[in-house]
Amino acid sequence: MTGMKEGAGENPFAEDPPDDTGSTGDSTTETSTESSSGGASGTDSTSQSASGSSRSGGRRSMSIPYKFRRDGVQDGRDRVPLFLKPDTKSAERDALRELEERFDADVSLTDLREALVMVGLEHLDEVEGELEEWGYGMRFED
Known part of the structure; x- marks a missing residue:
């Protein structure tokens, strides 16, 4: 790396060297x-x-x-198909814009989608409520 100051290419997130115990x-x-x-x-x-x-x-x-x-947005992730209704897709686009404004930076759609899934997994009662609105749990017995 010619022309660079010493240490300029170092990783700013690198950890401190391990102490005697080697725990870090x-x-x-x-x-x-x-x-x-x-x-x-x-x-x-x-x-x-x-x-x-x-x-x-x-x-x-x-x-x-x-x-x-990571090397890229797909690094360490499995590809899964995702089909969204138009109103969900619109809400996702609005959420992406809102978060980009909050971070004052671009947010990857892939990262947003995984974050939405992770938050949903932490709030299954709310997910259950949405599924019930879609008809899950309904019984058609005589």
Whole structure:
């Protein structure tokens, strides 16, 4: 890397070098390994990373968020078909614009969709209510 100042190409999210116990160096490796295995494990590693700082006994360890450690938006994700009704698609587009304004940055539609699914999984009672409005749970008995 000619012409660059020393350290200019270093990762700003890199962790501090491990201390004598070696406790901080392993969390990034575990997080990266888990995220590359696919599926919802990327979100598991995110929640593990957030709790990792409390487990380190007061010493704060930083792990790299999924957005910055992936090679592309599809990295570590399984492709699943998604078919949306027009009003849902419109609401999704409005939510994307709203979040882009809040972050003052572009938000990936793929990231938004997974975040919506994850929040829905955490609020199954509300999902149940929506499904009931669509007719789930109705009985047609004599």
